Structure formats: structure tokens, C-alpha cells
Amino acid sequence: MNEQLKNISHNSIGEAFHESLELLEWPRLCAHLATFASTPQGEIQCKNLLIPQHVSITRRYLDETLEIGALDELIEGGISFYGIYDLNNILRICEKGGVVSGEDLLKVASTLRATRQLRRQIDDPEVRPSLSLLLENLSTLPELEKLLQFGLEEGGRVADRASQKLTMTRRQLEDLRKERKEKLLDLLRKNNSIIQDTIISERFGRPVLALKLGATDQIAGIIHDTSSSGNTIFVEPQSVISLGNRISQVESVAFQEEQRLLALWSKEVGKNFLKLDYLSGVILKLDLALSRARYGSWLGGVPPSIKDDQDNSFSIQNFRHPLLLWQQVYEGGDKVVPISFEIDSTLRVVAITGPNTGGKTAALKSFGLAILMTRFGLLLPCIGTPSIPWCNQVLADIGDEQSLQQNLSTFSGHLVRISKILDDIATLPGPAIVLLDEIGAGTDPTEGTSIAIALLKVLADRARLTIATTHFGELKALKYNDPRFENASVAFDSETTQPTYNLQWGIPGRSNALAIASRLGLDQLVIDNAQKLIGSKGINDVNEVIKGLEKERERQQVAAEDAARLLARTELLHEELLGNWKKQQKKSDDFQERGRHKLEMSIREGQKEVRQLIHRLRDAGANGEIARTTGKRLRELQSKNHPKHMKKNVQIWFPKKGDRVRLIALGKAGEIIHISDDGLQLTVICGVFRSTVDLSDVESIDGLKPTIPKPEVHLKIKSSARKGAVLRNKQNTLDVRGLRVHEAEAVIDEKIRNVDGPIWIIHGIGTGKLKRGLRVWLETLSYVERVEDASQSEGGAGCSVIWLR
Template identity: 60%
Template sequence: MNPLVAFPQTAPELSSANDRALQETLELLEWPLVCEHLSSFACTRMGRDAARDLILPGSIHSSRTALAETVELVTLDDLAEAGLSFRGVRDLRPVVQRCSKGGTTSGEELLSVAETLATARQLRRQIDDPELRPACTALIEMISTLPELEQRLKFALEEGGRVADRASAPLAGLRRQREGLRQERRDKLQELLRRLGPVLQDTVIAQRHARPVLAVKAGAVSQVPGQVHDSSASGSTLFVEPRSVLTLGNRLVDLESRIRDEEQRVLKELSVEVGNQQEPLSVLNGVLLRLDLALARGRYSRWLGGSVPRLEPQQEAPFRLQNLRHPLLVWQQKRACGPAVVPISVEVSTELRVVAITGPNTGGKTVTLKSIGLAALMARAGMLVPCSGEPSMPWCAQVLADIGDEQSLQQSLSTFSGHVKRISRILTALQQGPAPALVLLDEVGAGTDPSEGTALATALLKALADRARLTIATTHFGELKALKYSDARFENASVAFNAETLSPTYELLWGIPGRSNALAIATRLGLDQQVLDQAQELLAPAGDGEVNSVIRGLEEQRVRQQSAAEDAAALLARTELLHEELLQRWQKQKQQSAERQEQGRQRLEVSIREGQKEVRSLIRRLRDGRADGETARRAGQRLRKLENRHRPEPERRQHPGWKPQVGDRIRLLALGKAGDVLEISDDGLQLTVRCGVMRTTVDLSAVESLDGRKPEQPAKPVVKLKARSRSSGGAQVRTARNTVDVRGLRVHEAEAAVEEYLRSANGPVWVIHGIGTGKLKRGLRTWLDSLPYVERVTDADQGDGGPGCSVVWMR
């Protein structure tokens, strides 16, 4: 894609008729005014100029790319602390063109090249992120910021474009000589001022023709030998350059000429270097222009409150625009404190081809046409559409419109003739131009005899239904309302009107044709009742009364359906609130249950500690040399009471069929604490269990599952031949040899460290990763789950690190 233009040109081979139809459409929809508003959000002068003459993309791929650039840059602009800045960016095309042709440009223009390169490098650092901003990152990958050229220009030029002394040793020497001569001349002039004070009109050294002069009295000019450069208006004062400084002045003139030549030589060298980089600088300028336009589109769309449209490649894709607002009316509302904009919603299914909008004048029909047309153009240009939700529409290769009065006295065109000529150009554009097309017609068939106009409008809409993806037409002809019932490609819509207030509501109603309100308005305005009755009688034979009755019934049905929909929405909202309340109660009960379990566990631990304390006391009494048989008997009775008191009550629910497996969490009935099954004997009757730091072997009947299920006793001894696995011979407890600490490492570094341990592991491996944000743990767990030789990964016991340590069990 060529970055030197905003987008590829649209259909360069179109005929003049197509060009004129497109240009007329843009003017009728006031697209240039939208572009003018867009230009106010651009950061650079070239961006503002390009926005005013915005070129529409010629393919859906280009539109999607522009839209992606818009979204990415406006999102980054919101995240950046001070937003994205294009300060220092200049249009490099004139400078580069002049330098590439061998010309010499000014130091100020060359310095603008360096500033543009610096800003481009800063923007590239901000934008570069292939994951978050793939479209803009691909765009900036095309540019080179030429740091050597930037440093060369900034080294040779000072602020304001002046050639620096450091740019050239001869230049620095010439400037030092010039400064020395100037100082010598100033000293001599000061000496003359002191010596010639009586013959001078003023003691100030003046300038005439870039030469220093003294203001000498006219009568004493002979006392000051030198060259007279000027005189006062009265002739009483002559401005004389003393002869003693004439030589110094001439030498300074020569030095000035040599300095200018040296400066021009430096600027020439710099211009040659810029000209040698014509191609990368041209590409850089084009990319910066596209970025500026994309940011302007994003800021303008954000200001409008727009939503990202989804452009569908299928020509028959539906139009879905929820709460669409006219962008120029939004501008008027926000910038000129205009009235609030009434949004409209557009839902056009795949099968529909023509929508006829009817209703009274000033009801918003034309605004509806323009809003839909501008929405299609804005989406195609890469802008967000001023509506809510997720708008979607097909990518419209052509938007063609006939809106307004085409009457022209100079061309001898009536209103009807003007409409016919414009529609003819639209039909030609549809035949020769690309598809799909959106056609907008205002007052189709108007300006001639109603019967002939109705016939012509009907034939035209049927022809457009065959050629265009969607045609939206406004009309006052009642016969066009009936096309919907004979052709499924047609649909009716109307603008709402309040008969009580005699004012439009600017709402768009779908599926219901607009009905005539002329008699209702006339009645409310107090027209003679006899005239109204006679008009009603004249309408009856044509059936207009029945049609209006049907339309009125449809409107009443729509109101009822809308009321029912609102009731359903309210019911749904109450249901969601009830669901949320039930969910909160369930979570609260779950939390209370966990708290009760924790309290029970704490009471059990306290009881165990008390029992252990009493047992130790009994042991000390038995070990006492004075203890006799009675003491032993009493100690035994007390131990049996302690055993009965601390033995956990068996779970009353029985769940047959449970068999513990290695790695399961079980409960030891004697201790009432949970443990892990490390090994199971061959006959399945004995388990090796680890409980905390203690490891013991217990009978199968001495354990149960955590949910209270009792183990199923084996029916008969089973002889098992168990192959020795990689983990069977290793230590089942944590040691220094099977523990690896990866805290502080990145995920890929930790993976490499753990993999070395796993290759030589002969049992489980403890990986200490800490808790922190959990990113390291999640990354390791995801990687370990993908290894075929890892059986499972669990959290370590609390004594071995708990959630901060993972145990890797090998297959």
C-alpha cells in the first residue's frame, strides 16, 4: 500500500457521468462540511489539508485498515498521559523535492526535517506493539527515522536555522575575524565621539546603508573627513562615515560576503544529504500524514460519540444502525448550543432492497436520508459512526443521492427536469460503477402530474430494486405504500407526527406507512367544518379513508407492542435482580458454611491439644516411682474416656463403591485430620498416608473420603504386578535434591530451570514459585500440563509451601 496518500484512489477510470454523480452526492450530503469538521482535529497543516480533501478508500480492505488505524490510535491517545503529539512534524515534500533536484534550501527548512525525524522516532516508540496495534505497527515498520541525518542537521544548525560555527572550521574563523573587526571599529568610533564632541549633533553611532555614521553639524563637516551617506530633512545634520573606519568597513563587507558563501556551502552540503534520502523521507512523510489523519478521525469520532462499524464483504449484508445521529446536527448541538438531536434506528434485512419513507413535511425524512448516507461514507472513510451498539453494514462502493431542488433558470431546467437528469446520472453510475450501491432519493416522482409521477416513481423503484443493494426514497404518493404488499423486497417507514401539537416528533417508524394529516391539521386550525366534511366525502370513493384507518390501526398496534415490550423488559430486569439476590444469598450461605467448618476444626484442634496435654500428665504420673496398681487402673480408665470422647463420630451416610487412589485426599478417623495417600498395598488393605509432616501406614478401614464415603473392602486378595515408574523409586517427601526455587525468574527462565530437574527426576519435584501476582505460577502450570511425561501438578502441603509451591508428579 502506498503510504504517500491517505487511501488508494476510487475507481480512476470512471466516466464523467459517474464522477459527476459522485460529486453531486457528496455535495448534497454535505460531506465537504463533515471533512471540514474532521480537519479541525488534525495536528499538522498537511493533515488538515488532506482531511478537507479526504479521499474515500477504493476497497473494503483499505476501509478496514483505515478503521483499524483509527481505533488503535484513538485508544493509544486515551492511554497516553498527554496524548499523542505531532509537535515538530512538517510537510517535507517541498523541501525534499527541492533538494532532490539539486537546489539549496534554507537552514530553517533543513532544521524542520530534523525535528520531523525526531518526532517520528518518538511516535514509533509509542505505537510499536504488534499485539495491541498491528495495523499501525505494520505502517511504521515501513519508515526509517534516519538518526544520522538528524544528528548531522542538528549539529550543523542552531535554533532558527542559523549555521553553527561548529559546522565549518573556516566559517568559525571568518566569524571570529568579523567580530574582531567590528570591535576595532566600535573602539575607533567611540574615540572619535569623545574627540569630536563639539561638532556633533548627537553622541550616538547611527546606521545608514548598513554603515556606521556620525551625526555631524553641517557647518563643521570639513572637520570630520570621511564619506557622507545621508543628511537630515532640514539639512543641518550630515551623516558621515569617518575615513579612519572606512577601510575597516570595507574589510567587514568582504568578510560578510565570504561568510555567506561559506554558509551557503554548508547548506548546500546539507541539502545534498537530504536529497540523497528522498525515498525514505517521502515514505516517512506519507506515513506521518496517514497517522495524523487516523488520529484526527479517532478524535473526531470520539467527540461525536461514535461506535466502531463492522463492514461486511457480502453485498446482501443487512444494515443495522441503532440510535443513529446526523453528525452535522451533533456538531451544531455541541458547538452552537443547538437543539438535542433525535436519533433514528435503521434495521434493513438481507432481503430488502427498497424502503419508502412517508410522512408530513419537516418531519425529518430528508435528515434520515442524509444520516444514512453519511454513515455509509464515514464507515468507508475509516471513521466511527455516531450511533450506539455495534453498527454493521455492507461496504458501499457507491453512495448516490438525489436530494433537494434541481431547478435552474440558467439551464432552463424545471424541478422535474432537474430530478430526471440527476436520476439518469445515478442509473448510469449504477450500470458502469462498482457494487454494492446505496441510493437515496428525496421526493421521488415529484414536480409533475401526480398520476404520472406515481407511475414513474413506481417503475424507478422497481428498477433500482434490481440494480442497487438498498434504495431509500421519501415520497408523498400513497400508491407507493402498497408496493410492500406485492413485492417482498419493499418496506415502508414513516416519520411520526403528533396530531395534538401539530408538530413532528422526528422519530422513524419501521413497517408502518405515514398517513395523511392534512384534514386533522385543518380541523385543529379551525377550517370551516362544511369544507372539511365535503373533503372527507371526496376522499371516500378513493378509499383513502380506509387506508388511513388501517394505518391508524397499525400505529395503535405498534403502541401496544411497544408497551408490552417495555413490560417484558421491566419483568426481565426484576428477574435479573432476583437472580442476583439469590446468588448473593447462596454465596453468603457458602461463606457461613466455610466459617462453621473452620470453627469446628479449631474446636477439634483445641480438644486434641487438651487431650494430648492430659495424656502427657497421665504418663508422668505412671512414670512416678510411687505409682501403684490403683494409679495404673485409674489412668487406663481415663485414657479410655479420652479415646471415646475424641474419636470422631462415624458418618451416618454410606456411599459404597469408593476406593482411595494414590494422590487422593482422605481423612484419618483416629486423628480427624486430612492427609494424602502416598502408596497402596498390593492387597489394597493398607495405605501409606502423609498427614502434615507425619508419614504413617494405616488400615483401609481407618480412613474415609473427605465427603464421608467409606472405603469398599476388596472381595478377595488381588495379586498386582506393578511396573516401576519414574516416580516410584524417588523420595515422596520434599528434600533439597528434589526441590527447585524459581522465585524472581521469568516464565521462560523458570521453564528451563524446572526442565533440567524433571529430566533427572526419580519421583515428585517440588517447585517453589511464590504467590505474588500469580503470573509465574499460571505460566508454569500451563507449560507443565502440556508435557506428556507429567502426570499431574498439585499445590504442596501447607508445611511445604502451600499455594506458593507446586508438586510435579511424573508418569
């Protein structure tokens, strides 16, 4: 069989890296992954994973994970490995000329058949290029499968049809056994009085009759056994001994023929060793890919974006520690608090400070496992699209166990491990991630601080990124002298004196030892004296500064959230106002149309009456009285429809400052507090609502309209969320793969309100349900102008671009 994961060079992994895997509890994660394996060999391989040492292998693993995961969801009941067996030992025996059993040969045939079916499901170069490439040189040997299936029956018995000699031999054997049985039954009938049991028994492969004690002289034969009581004698009658001997001879011939056939078939398996070994390797890789996909689905994971350039930033949003998540689900553990990592490309060292039990070590392990999971093509339990630069090594020094075998103290044990880390960085290629827990601890604080500072400065030059936890206050100041350093801290609730396990970036942690000591019941006098000593050394001032920074950050966060909510309400109000204005505009147009129609009817009726009057005047019988009355009526019509007369009936109204007016769109009254120079813009205050509107958007309290021409209304809320970048970047790109439609809607809606210009939404292709659901929802939003597929270089059908109005 192929060497396990032969593309991985085990020699390129240093001793410190092996120890780091144990410290980060990578074997525990592998054990969890193994529970998702479909075959015994896959389960064993999952528990002994080796980490890929090249980015191309990692990318291939991730592609395989995504492709087989998508297919697993499409197939009813998921992808099945039923009928596939571990052929490793069978192939080794056959390769060396050995003979395996019929049952083992049936396992070979079953595996060939199941693999052929699996290949039919998977092989699709356009949809699943990585998996199809894996199957490219796979041979399922249909002729060998047919040979084995024809020659073997269920259970591994060689079939009669396997050879003509075997057919004849077994037929002869059946006839001899039948003849012997008939003779024995005849003896039972004739000697019923001396027979202890009418059942034909067997002793040492020979048929015997159970005779009563003292009756052996009545039936000649060979005594093979007696009962435990001694009252029954088991005798093989003389008359069937020769038949038994012949049967043994024929059985021997049949056995030799069976062995010859098994040897022949085993030889055929041995001839195809390389193909079968390659097939077993492909099955193992498929099982590993499916295990990764199903484990990632259980975690609710998303695929990371792996960057070739080591100088890229690290971005992981709301990462949940996979081991703690397992513990939460299966062992009744606490709810996992997600941690986010946003580490700029210019940073080389991050110092995490904060109280004990605050989650510093969990944050270290979370980051380390995120890197390892990415390298093995696993999905990460976080949100969005995590961006992780390729790193060749993850080196850790976590824990304070003493080395009793080497007679080393805690501090000495740390130094030995750190020395190995520095050796690995110096001797092995590629960028390294270094994770140090309680750096410099276990010795005199002054010396420990000096060693920690010197070590971090060396690692800033040699490692891609170092994350260290510490209680030393001096390390918090490094960022102010070197831009490659940054501070972070685990949050602590001073009110409840409990850690929140949230990671805060840019703010160092303050000491909470006294608060914790008080909560644990330490004598108050001791705490008071300690507080005085802290104040005398100026430490309390530093803590107060840090506390102030934390509160300021909280205020900024609250202000930012309030601003976002206000912006959302403003935009909703804008949409409501615009909608009401359009309705009012339509009502006004309808009213004008009715007035115009009424005027036209009036004109037509007047014209008709004038024609009738003219006709009367032209009539031959018209007299003076008719002319007088007709002339009077004409003057009345002229006066009624004259423009001067019509103008007198129109009330002229111009609003002025201080007047009460009604906002047509809202249907509410307000007071004019300002009028623009051209008189076309009014500032109106209505309760707590203050707005600047066009003159045409108001009317007097008694319903009078302004008589000046009504300009076109443009209601517009100025917002940075409607200005627009047209280039795709991190801020205007959102990955919603793995989310349900309603979950993605909430995330996208929040993004729309806080992003300039068009937005790229990565939803993937998959079944298309997510894309269709989002497109239907986006069509209902009035502030969305259009939605279209991204260009091929930006994701094609797997990515949608939202253009806002």
C-alpha cells in the first residue's frame, strides 16, 4: 500500500514542532476527526495525521474537502463506503506469493465493486476537478472482480462451478455421503433395541451410532468414544468404514482443488498489487477528505483563504475552539466564547495580558489550532472568510509542567523548549508561528522580564508572528517603541470579578489580583495594605489609565453602534418619506386630472349652449325679446369664464416664518423656523423632528396650496453608505457561505448600511438555494438598484455584486 501521505516530508519537521502538536492538543482534535471516518483504515489514519509541508498540498486538501462535502450533501443519505475493506494485509500476502482465504478474496472483489460505484458518483472534472484528478489513474480491475465473484460464494466458499474437476469431485462426494447415511439409517432401524439414541453422531470426523453398554458385540465396528456416565458406547459400524475412507480420499482431492484455485486467484491479486495498492491509497484519501468535510460541517466551519505571501494579515472572526466546542456538545461543557484575531501584516509580536483563568492560554491554543487546521485542509469554526498566510511551522511553549526525568524546574523546562524552538527556526525553512505561554515566568521577575523582552525582540526578527502571554507590565510598553509590537488583553468584569473570555486588541490588560483575592475571601486587612503598597509604587496609576482606556473603548463602541442604528433609522425614514410623497404626488395628479376633466366638461357644455344661442338668433322667427335674452346669457357666460374673473376666485397664499403648516408626506403640522433666500426651501420643526423640505411639500392648516410653480422634489439623506468605491476590497466583500438564507440576510443588511458603493457577496455555487433566496430578498429592497453576477476573475456565478441607489 502507498506510504501514508507520501507527499509529506516527515524529516522536514523539527522536534519542537512535534512537541508543539502535543501542547496544542492536536492529537485530541484528530481523535474527534476520526469519529467521522467511514472505514477502519480511515479512522486509523485520522488519528495519526501528518501535517502537509507545502502550500500546494494544503490547497489540494481544502479543494477536496469542499468538493466532496458539496457532493455529500447532494446525495440522498450521503456518500457511502459500504463494501470497501482494508486490503493492506491481503495485498502483502498475495504480493509475496502467499495464499489467502476465499473470504479475503471476496473482500477484494467487494472493494473493487464499491470503488467503481464511488468513482461514478464522484468523477466530474468540471464540477469536482481535484477529486477527479485523484481518480484519473484509478483502475477498478473489472476482470479480476468478475473472476473472483464467479469462483466464490457468499462466505468465501469456493463455488462448484469454479472448475470441472471440483464439480465432479463434490458430486462424487455427495453420492458417497448419501450412501453411507442410508446404511447407517438401515442399521438404526434393524437394531432399535440396542440403540441408545436414534441420532447419527460424529466423533473425530467419523459417523458413529450410540449403543447401549454391552451391545458392542452385536454390531461390529470401531469404538471411538464413550459417554461421561459410561452407559453409552459410540461405535462406527464396520459396514461403513470403507465408505468413510473413500469419502476422506475424495474430500482430500476436493480440498486440493480448492487450494489450487485459491492459489491461482491469490496469484492474480498479487500480479495486480500496484494497481490495488494505488486503489487503496485513493480510497484512503477520499475517506480523509470526506471526514474533513463532515467534521467541518459539524463544526459549522467555513473555508479559509490561504495566502502565499507571508506578509499578509491574519484575519479570523469569531473563532470557536474546536475542542471546547466538542466538550460543550458531548461532555456538558460551558458555552464556547468566540475569539477574533485581526493581526496586521506589519506586526511581528503580540503580547496578551490579563488575569489568570481569563482565557489567555485558550486564545493561544485557538490560534495555533486554526493554523494547523488550515494546513490540513479543514474548515474553521468561525464566520466570514478567514484569511491566513502560509506558515511552515507552529512552535509552542505552553504549560508549566516540571521535567522530573531531566531534573528540570519549571523555568528550566521553559528554557529548554524555547531553545528547541529557536533551533527549529534557524535550521528549517519557511515562516514560523511561535506561541509562548507565561513567557519569563518561574524565576525572579526582574530577570524574567529582561529575558522575555530580549527573546521577543529576537523572535520579532526571526519569526513571522509571535504571540506571548505574560503578567509582566514592562512588556505592555514595547509597542510604543517598536511598531512591530502590539498589545491585547483578555477582558475582565470588575463588577462581577469574573473573566469574560473576550480578547481585546490594542489595549493591555490591567492587574485584577486584588479583586480576585477579595472574591476568594482573603482577609480585608491584607488587601487594604496591598492596595497601599501598589499605590505607593505608582502601579495603581497605570491600572487606572488602562481602566480608562477600556471604558473609552466601550464608549466608542456604544457610540458606533448608536450611530449605526441612527443611520438605519434615518434611511428607513427617508424611504418612508419618499413613499408617502409618491403617494401624495399620485393623489395630487389624480385631483388635477379630475379638475381638468371637470373643466373640459364645463367648456363643452358652454360651447354647446353658445351654439344653441347662435342658432336661436339666426332663426327667422327671432324677435327683439329673444335677441335681448340671448345677449344677456352670452354676457353671463363671458363673465363666468373670463381669466380675470377666474383669478379672483383663487386664494393666494405665501408661507412666512412662524406660520403653522402641514407636512403633506407625514400628515402632521409644524412651525416654519427658516425660509431659504429663494423662498423654495422651508425648515420646519415638528415635535422633535426637524426637516428641510420643498415649498411644494407643505400646505396651510386650512388646506391652501402655494401658488408658485412646484419644483421637482428630491428627498435625499446624505450618508457615507451611499458613496461608492467601485473596486473590490476587504471592506466591501462579505462571505456568507455556510449560512442559511435568513442568517445571510441579516449579515448582508448590516453590511449594506455600513459600506460605500457596491458590495461583493460570496455565496458559492453549491445547490444554488442560498443564491436564489438572497436574490429574491434583495429584489424587495427599494435602496438596491440591481444585483448581478461578479466577473469570472472575482468569483463568477459564486459571487453576486449588489449596486445601491
